[in-house]
Amino acid sequence: xxxxxNKTSPPEIFLTTQIKQGQTEDSIDQIKQVRSIxxxxxLAQLNDEQETYDLINEVEYKMLNFRSELRRERAExxxxxxxxxxxxxxxxxxxxxLETSLKYTVEAxxxxxxxxxxxxxxxxxYIQQSISQQKKEDASINHYIKxxxxxxxxxxxxxxxxxxxxxxxx
Numbered sequence: 001x002x003x004x005x006n007k008t009s010p011p012e013i014f015l016t017t018q019i020k021q022g023q024t025e026d027s028i029d030q031i032k033q034v035r036s037i038x039x040x041x042x043l044a045q046l047n048d049e050q051e052t053y054d055l056i057n058e059v060e061y062k063m064l065n066f067r068s069e070l071r072r073e074r075a076e077x078x079x080x081x082x083x084x085x086x087x088x089x090x091x092x093x094x095x096x097x098l099e100t101s102l103k104y105t106v107e108a109x110x111x112x113x114x115x116x117x118x119x120x121x122x123x124x125x126y127i128q129q130s131i132s133q134q135k136k137e138d139a140s141i142n143h144y145i146k147x148x149x150x151x152x153x154x155x156x157x158x159x160x161x162x163x164x165x166x167x168x169x170x
Contacts, residue, residue: 070137070141
């Protein structure tokens with residue numbers, strides 16, 4: 001072993017060391033490049049996820065605003081029959097607008113997830129549950145509107161009886 005070591009001249013050892021050091025530096029540069037590309041992809045993915053969260057937050061914000069508008073409109077429905085019919089038309093129109101808006105938002109989210117991640121299960125289920133909840137609330141509103149219509153009919157009937165009694169009394 002000592003003989004082999006002695007056979008290797010110092011310039012060869014130096015050259016071998018330099019070659020290994022150069023290879024190591026090249027490997028480190030390659031690792032840095034790969035890591036840089038990986039970090040760029042990760043940043044792009046995080047930006048896409050943030051965009052998705054922003055879309056979801058926008059949908060939730062629209063739903064909350066819509067619900068508060070519907071609550072305000074329910075209070076106004078009790079005033080008169082003509083106002084009730086007008087508000088019913090407005091509420092149905094807004095429900096259709098929201099359903100259309102949610103439909104396009106869900107489709108956009110589905111397409112985005114299919115393109116970027118290949119799956120839509122998590123967020124689409126969340127949005128579908130939100131839509132289902134909204135439809136339940138809409139059904140409740142429609143039921144409430146029907147009850148108010150019956151109440152108005154009963155009041156009209158009572159007014160009709162009073163008018164007949166008043167006319168008979170004259």
